[in-house]
Amino acid sequence: MSKQRDxxxxxxxxxGATPNQRRLLPVLEATxxxxxxxxxxxxxxxxxxxxxxxSFRAAGLVPGIDVPASAWLLGVGVTGLIMVAATFLPTLSALRLPEPRVVARLAAE
Known part of the structure; x- marks a missing residue:
């Protein structure tokens, strides 16, 4: 997976992508x-x-489930950060190498 991403x-x-665009591509994919x-x-x-x-109503109970929006946002935010880190961090080594070297290494394999 890492060689393919590189x-x-x-x-x-x-x-023709700029270095900033190359850094943002994995972040966009993770998002x-x-x-x-x-x-x-x-x-x-x-x-x-x-x-x-x-089920609560069938049992004669009053359903009292209250999930605050902040809990939803926190869950999505933490999941998003994990996804971005898992997608972006492995690409840092590829961003340091010159593009022709990466393509030549890929062609040699």
């Missing part, structure tokens, strides 16, 4: 992954809470 960033650099994962997770959580409310 080659991808090198090819993006060869095609897309985090948001994409959060949407179905929120849907699954909504279904689960719906079943919980129905």
């Amino acid at each position: 080659a991808e960033l090198a090819l993006v650099g060869i095609t 897309i992954l985090t948001v994409t994962a959060a949407i179905p997770a929120a849907a699954a959580l909504g279904v689960m809470l719906g079943f919980l409310v129905v």
Whole structure:
């Protein structure tokens, strides 16, 4: 995975991306992954809470589930930071190497 990511960033650099754009590409990918994962997770959580409310009412209890928005934002934020770190940190070595060297190493393999 790391060699593929190095080659991808090198090819993006060869095609004219600035160093800042090369650094932001993995961050953007991690953001897309985090948001994409959060949407179905929120849907699954909504279904689960719906079943919980129905079960509470069937048992004669009053459903009292209150999840503050700050907890949601904290969870998405922490998950996002983990995703960005896991995606961005392995690319730091590739960003230091010149693009032709990375492509030559890829072609030699």
